[in-house]
Amino acid sequence: MTNTLVDPQAARPPKRSDTIRPSDRQLKLERRMVLLITILPFAGAAIGIPLLWNRGVQALDLILFFAFYVFTGMGVTVGYHRLLTHRSFDTVRRIKLMLSIAGSMALQGSVIAWVADHRRHHAFTDKPGDPHSPHLEDAEGIKGVLAGLWHAHTGWFFDRDKTNIAKFAPDLLADKTIARVNKTFPLWAVLSVVLPGLIGLAITRTWVGGLTALIWGGLGRIFFLHHVTWSINSICHFYGKRPFKSKDHSTNNWVMALLSFGEGWHNSHHAFPTSYKHGLGRFQFDPSAWFIAGLGKLGLATNIKLPTPEQVVAKSA
Numbered sequence: 001m002t003n004t005l006v007d008p009q010a011a012r013p014p015k016r017s018d019t020i021r022p023s024d025r026q027l028k029l030e031r032r033m034v035l036l037i038t039i040l041p042f043a044g045a046a047i048g049i050p051l052l053w054n055r056g057v058q059a060l061d062l063i064l065f066f067a068f069y070v071f072t073g074m075g076v077t078v079g080y081h082r083l084l085t086h087r088s089f090d091t092v093r094r095i096k097l098m099l100s101i102a103g104s105m106a107l108q109g110s111v112i113a114w115v116a117d118h119r120r121h122h123a124f125t126d127k128p129g130d131p132h133s134p135h136l137e138d139a140e141g142i143k144g145v146l147a148g149l150w151h152a153h154t155g156w157f158f159d160r161d162k163t164n165i166a167k168f169a170p171d172l173l174a175d176k177t178i179a180r181v182n183k184t185f186p187l188w189a190v191l192s193v194v195l196p197g198l199i200g201l202a203i204t205r206t207w208v209g210g211l212t213a214l215i216w217g218g219l220g221r222i223f224f225l226h227h228v229t230w231s232i233n234s235i236c237h238f239y240g241k242r243p244f245k246s247k248d249h250s251t252n253n254w255v256m257a258l259l260s261f262g263e264g265w266h267n268s269h270h271a272f273p274t275s276y277k278h279g280l281g282r283f284q285f286d287p288s289a290w291f292i293a294g295l296g297k298l299g300l301a302t303n304i305k306l307p308t309p310e311q312v313v314a315k316s317a
């Protein structure tokens, strides 16, 4: 079980070429985009909650919230993470295309940038060079803890230095399908917000129905998934169980696993990064792994990677 792209055990000090420093103008533009992408869904949820309170929860809004949450969430976990970052299985072009579009619709960044950041996280986990560790703050005590958690959760998006994608994801830059999805990220981002609204409008035939569908199926759902995914970077490197020996602070947290389609088994993931299954225990909820196993049964996924029982025992804490 080794990751052929980036070996997380091959600890080395970070090099200058691991990151690039954008121009001031580009950085300003990027920071504005990040603000828009993080604040707009938050505003949508903030408006939506009192709105729902007054009108009661509409079944259609809940269905759209859930359907888009599953579609885009699995796009991140199965597509961005287990397929493209770690190559825990291979699949056909149309599934890869669908998963990378679904992941883009989660509005967590374009596919190649996301993968490059996450490979850098595995290369330097909780050590200098990790883009989003909660353990690298200078401040002491509770101040240091809160600063670390904030940085790992959202603060790192505003860092001056950005991951060098040419170094961490050259395979994806060379992949025409992925490069095209990456380039058209703004389209998928807009579609992710607008599409639930259009569905709501078409079904209810009222502007209010369209608006609440956009707020809940679009913005509110993006807000919720954002913070679940980002909690893997913050909470799952801070609080939870550590059943495996890994040279970092990653944890297994069942609450986060429930909300994130199995990504909360994060200590297991850092112990076996290329395993398609993160919930390695018997009753560990991991729908992303079930989906990959399902693709395998249909002949649409091959080379599905899993550690042997002996490897699991050898790494157990």
Ligand SMILES: [Zn+2]
Residues within 6 Å of the ligand: 121, 125, 232, 233, 237, 250, 266, 270
């Ligand atoms: Zn991690």
Ligand SMILES: [Zn+2]
Residues within 6 Å of the ligand: 081, 085, 086, 118, 122, 269, 273
């Ligand atoms: Zn990973």
